[in-house]
Amino acid sequence: MVLSDNFIALIVGWDGLGLISFCLVIFYENSQSLRSGILTVLTNRLGDSLFLCSIYYFLSIGGYSTNYINTINTIFVFIIVAGRITKRAQIPFCSWLPAAIAAPTPVSSLVHSSTLVTAGVYLMTRYNYLFFGHTWTFMVFGLLTMIISGFSAFLETDLKKLVAISTLRQLGIITFSLAAGLWKLTLFHIMLHSFFKSIMFLSAGRLILSILGNQDFRHSPIMLNRKLPIILIVIRILCLSGFPFTLGFYSKDLILCRLNRTLSILTTLMFLLGCVATVSYRYRYLSLVVSLSLIKNALLKEENRYLFYISSLLLFFICLQLGPMMNQLIPNPIIIIRIMDLFIGVIVIFASFLFIKFFPSGKARHSVNSGLLFMDWLRKGGISRLVGSFKNFKSERTWLELSGELQSLTDILKKSIFSIELNSLKVVIMALPSIVLFLT
């Protein structure tokens, strides 16, 4: 998809990504994975159809080479943006991404961190210049995704789902920074993001394996011989928070610095609200993971232990050491941090501590935690309800069998040979004008 330079070759990758992810999500044969697989594939199908729609538009204005597009219509901005945000799971279509954790953990690390979600981001960064006057269309989506996913991550208890929601939140930031015009930094951030997201999934999968498949991380113990996943999680959280000279620092701090200068007050406030939610969920996660009681677990045979160690340590090394080298990839790595930016960071951290302290607990908390707040409508049987609504669709019977005339005809035919010609003629004569009417 990235290498192709015309839209026909591009849609091969675009369409294939969705179908392959469908096959991977329905790997386990249970209803949960099937439901989330259908959700994934239908959302991606919607994205594919909207993408096709945009290709038709590009064809009608010139050609389907990806390199020569320079004009765009206002209506088609909406179509293209809608097509892209299905694949990158922005707010109206975001429910498939947490649902897709029904896949096996390595697969979900692949899908969430590096392949599927970045397909939409890639296209948006490639055609960022097309949306020059229309950036508000996806700035809204990005902000909403960021805030809502941040809050729902704060309330989530499932370990894997939390990682998925944090991916959502990252994508919200990416969309937002694209809308602010920082496409180079966004591309850079995607590249770095895939590293620390995959390390997160690996460590989360390891933890889940060590508690025998229980994904509720309030129950997750620290085994004495399971320190590595915890260390990895801590490192990754530091990376995500942009701790100085880790991997996240180089992209994220730049984005934050630039954003505060270019945006209006309202958007900045919204963005800071999203940041507050994010910081609070991270610290909750960190505290829960680190300060758990030590519980001895059942003995678990560790297959592929060294494979895990090798891959995770490689990623660990990348996250800690490779930041400065990666920083060379963007042309202008100028970090100018004003005192104001630092001040904003202090405010965000302070606000997030307040948020953690004064957030309602108990029932109110559970009422809020109904799965991505309200964006879960599609997952809770929305599709099956939609399909079920067609069960009352009976037009085919009523006006095509001509009120049962053909059925009665067969009875008549059985009764007597005599009446064959007469009745059939009648039926034909009666049928013809009505069918003509329906046709026209």
Next chain:
Amino acid sequence: MCLLILLRFMVNSYFLFYLLFELVFLIMLFYLFQFGVKLDREISAYYIFFFTLSLSLPLLVYIIISIESIKSTRFFRVGGWMGYWWLVIFLVFLVKVPIFGLHMWLPKAHVEASLSGSILLSGVLLKVGFYGIIRFLTLNKLFISSWSGYIITLGWGRALLVGAICLRQVDIKAIVAYSSIVHMGIAISRTLSNSSTSYEGSLYMCYAHGLRSPMMFYIVYIFYNRFNTRRMLLLKGGNSTHPLITFTCFLVILSSLGVPPLLSFFSEFITNIGVIMTNHSFVFISVILFFVSGVYMIYFFVYFSHGNTILTGIKSVHSPDLTVIYFMFFYMMFLLFILSNFSWTWHMQLVELNKLVFDSKVYNPDFNLFHWVIEIVSLFQQQQRYYPRDHNFQDWIYRLHIISIPRFHFNGLPVMYPPCFFLHSDLYHLLHTKHFELPPFHLHSYDIHLVNVFNGAVW
């Protein structure tokens, strides 16, 4: 039967055309009665008879009229002003293809027919009806040009309705039958949509459908053999009991979903280009259709592939069956794959040749073989080339009437066209419109090498 169909493509007169057309369907009736198992096949045979055979009588009447008036039944002699006969005559073929509204016989026939019967019906007989439409399209171009908007919108609407019906089926064979109604409905509505590109694409679509739906019927047959049922509620766990066959089914369904490197995608793509060039608002409808056809196909696949098997009496898989499956499957997929490349390269080469000849720097797929004819004729007549390329209005008109005859009114009455409709009428068009200047170089040129690179990558 195949001989009859072959003859039908060779025949030069409408009367023989009609005779062979009906004979094929009579043989289909025989198939149903002979090889069917259930008692319900009687009713389905009545359905076939009354929907297809009885509705084709108006064609016979029209042929008799044309014999009386112009003393000939040759294809190229019949034509001109047909009144509203064209509606009735189209009805004859639209029943055969079936479109929504006249389709009730098709699912019934498929459900009752044996494997060979349903393969013949879906693979060949629906295309026979389609061929009839193409034949009569040349006669009715005048009327189609004014009615195409209605035809397209009704076609989309019908396809959507059938997509909705597919979602509430319980018989997997009925779902495959209804899906073929959807695809053929799309093909028809695009054939009649006044654009030569979508006409070309709909031919590809028919070909893809003719390869794909027999495969699906065969897979349905295999499952019926193994599980002794076709109910969606009982057929479960195909993934765990028959993983290879389910995988094959998934690949066939990919073709039905319109996944890119296959012919079904390219056919849909090419048709949509043509339709959208006539009217931009059809983009949205095509998007909805693409989505809906995906929904019911995924529904179809997921229901029998997933879950735990309820049934206990599962027969073992015989190896000859599997060889048949894989032979057929690989052959068909190979064809679909290769033809997809060929279709696109043919299409693009046509466009490229047209660019060379017409000095056009714009990707315009509506320059077609037909315009070569115009070009050659205009060379002979020492005429200037016809290039109506005013951007907004004139170009739109040009695209709308690209393969059809525009209506000219003389004293308020439509002009009678000479019987040789195709060339003459467009010469008429050529002679009676102003000559425009060559288009300015205003958009980016399309590079043919990109397509070749893509094909090379696929290969």
